Amino acid sequence: PHTFRHSVAYRIIVEQGGRLEDVQRHLRHSSRETTDRIYSHLV
Secondary structure, eight states, X not given: OHHHHHHHHHIIXXXXXXXXHHHHHHHTOSOHHHHHXXXXXXX
């Protein structure tokens, strides 16, 4: 399950030029800090 979530985040940020806010919304993280901590290395 987490591999899928990481793949989705990668696609949103790297392949589609999305932002961490987009990842947060798509993965339904309740806090931006969670998204930042896990996926900020992709930005």
